[in-house]
Amino acid sequence: DAKTTQPNSMESNEEEPVHLPCNHSTISGTDYIHWYRQLPSQGPEYVIHGLTSNVNNRMASLAIAEDRKSSTLILHRATLRDAAVYYCILSTSYDKVIFGPGTSLSVIP
């Protein structure tokens, strides 16, 4: 199963953009790239997903490299409520998903 590599932690100032990187050099052609985030003592929350093209939704943007070996989750203006652990995962189905430790994002007021 394909795995992802993310930095353990990142910091951002409030109201500034945040770019969360994810490497997935062994991605297969059918793997979707998904991002979830998890607040303390809560279940993960879906953020965004994509296959090849960049994606935008009300929460974030997903930029996918042309070779699909890396991607970046972009939060356009970080708020204190965006402080969470962000997971980048790959799969075609949830029974094959690997949730690694993710990136812990701190937002500084």
Next chain:
Amino acid sequence: DGGITQSPKYLFRKEGQNVTLSCEQNLNHDAMYWYRQDPGQGLRLIYYSQIVNDFQKGDIAEGYSVSREKKESFPLTVTSAQKNPTAFYLCASSMGSVYTEAFFGQGTRLTVV
């Protein structure tokens, strides 16, 4: 409102006792999943079910059992055979086996003393 509900939020049990964690969804999702999360770690798959009356083991199924008698419900039993049951347990559901968006419950924190 549609969603996925786990109960209870906190659960304490004595060592050697079996305990059942509840997971109910009203999203009409076919697939349901149980994950375990230890402090500072990611999620690990325990069991999953893609249709009623069928389920498969995930990566860490030993010491756990599940049932899927109804589409809406996927209870997890932590048996006395599970050597280190204290953890945060998360239930999720999705439309089908092909990945779309998964919805997670708020989790059950199980402490075995």
